[in-house]
Amino acid sequence: MSLPDLPPLRDVVNRHGLLASKALGQNFLFDEQLLARIAAIPGKLKGANVLEVGPGPGGLTRALLRAGANVTAIEMDKRCLPALAELAEAFPGQLRVIEGDATKIDPATLFDGPWHVIANLPYNVGTMLFTGWLSGQDWPPQWLSLTLMFQLEVAERIVAASASDAYGRLAILSQWRAAPRIAMKVHRSAFTPPPKVMSAVVHVTPATMPEGVSARMLERVTEAAFGQRRKMLRQSLKGVPGALAALETLGIDPSRRAETLDVADFVAIARTLS
CATH class of the missing domain: 3.40.50.150 (Vaccinia Virus protein VP39)
Known part of the structure; x- marks a missing residue:
């Protein structure tokens, strides 16, 4: 045609x-x-x-x-x-x-x-x-x-x-x-x-969605972490219940800043909190 x-x-x-x-x-x-x-x-x-x-x-x-x-x-x-x-x-x-x-x-x-x-x-x-x-x-x-x-x-x-x-x-x-x-x-x-x-x-x-992760929780964690981008995670995530304990469970140093964590790290945090 x-x-x-x-x-x-x-x-x-x-x-x-x-x-x-x-x-x-x-x-x-x-x-x-x-x-x-x-x-x-x-x-x-x-x-x-x-x-x-x-x-x-x-x-x-x-x-x-x-x-x-x-x-x-x-x-x-x-x-x-x-x-x-x-x-x-x-x-x-x-x-x-x-x-x-x-x-x-x-x-x-x-x-x-x-x-x-x-x-x-x-x-x-x-x-x-x-x-x-x-x-x-x-x-x-x-x-x-x-x-x-x-x-x-x-x-x-x-x-x-x-x-x-x-x-x-x-x-x-x-x-x-x-x-x-x-x-x-x-x-x-x-x-x-x-x-x-x-x-x-x-x-x-x-792509494949990681199992056991709440999309809303991931959004909440990243919003807190990057909302205070220059602060350490222990400060930026303290308002998210359980987040600091999740960092300890996952072996993530709370003195790190958000931009040093890769996507898989944030997925792991959200999965722990979910």
Whole structure:
């Protein structure tokens, strides 16, 4: 089946008067080769369900549709809806557009089966959405993979190793039962308008969840430990009942600081407290 011949994305943006909104954290990508590379990161998408958040004028959406995905796109910017409607007409039955706030929509209500999340996330809500998809006790999740554009600084925090400056709660949340990697870096000049910082695409797949660990307890321990990052564990964890005894049980020196413990150490503490 031949793919529809679409007008250049810049022409679509100009025709609909779609200037990127700073308030909505929008930065548009027009390079269709780059967008195709992003869409290819999760692997073959033909017939797969894909959730896209903040499609804007539909640059990445085009690449996903051309890859054969069945896309559900959540967009809160009414200005972008006519351009997305044109895409839906060009790819009959492949694109469903939902007007709304993705932070208030449960993806599980949108799909009958598993889905991928692929998105150039709005910078102002990207981390909130990401941590929401990684949280909760139920595991494995219903999503198959996350392929998400972040500021490079955030991407580095997601994949950071212990004892590095970027290591913290986000790294532990991302790594304790999932496998994140930086799939590609994207120069600021690729965006319109160019953001002030570099960006990167992070790809995350679910891994095995350690047994006997409460996700909420892990979140509580890491929140306390990194909430007072420069303090020793004996100080930062003293407000978590049983935490200091858990350190002793596990042979972890309470004079250490949070960033010196690796993900497995925090999992062990949470398991002891669970």
